[in-house]
Amino acid sequence: MPFYQKALERLWLGDQGVVIYSLAFAFNLASNWVLYGNVYSWMANIPSSLYEAADLDGAGKKLVNSSM
Numbered sequence: 566m567p568f569y570q571k572a573l574e575r576l577w578l579g580d581q582g583v584v585i586y587s588l589a590f591a592f593n594l595a596s597n598w599v600l601y602g603n604v605y606s607w608m609a610n611i612p613s614s615l616y617e618a619a620d621l622d623g624a625g626k627k628l629v630n631s632s633m
Contacts, residue, residue, distance in 0.1 A: 577587040619625065 575583065578584050
């Protein structure tokens, strides 16, 4: 018997002790994908001139402490 057999046999929406957690997990997973899709679409619409300006300003460069 595989280790996940009990998980497959469980009534995820029929057991009162588990139903709230299974629904919360499903809704959280679904809402996260919508959020990730929105963030990706916002990031894809950033003009390349802003990337060039940030590069000229030195944004994103790490500072190295040379006094050690």
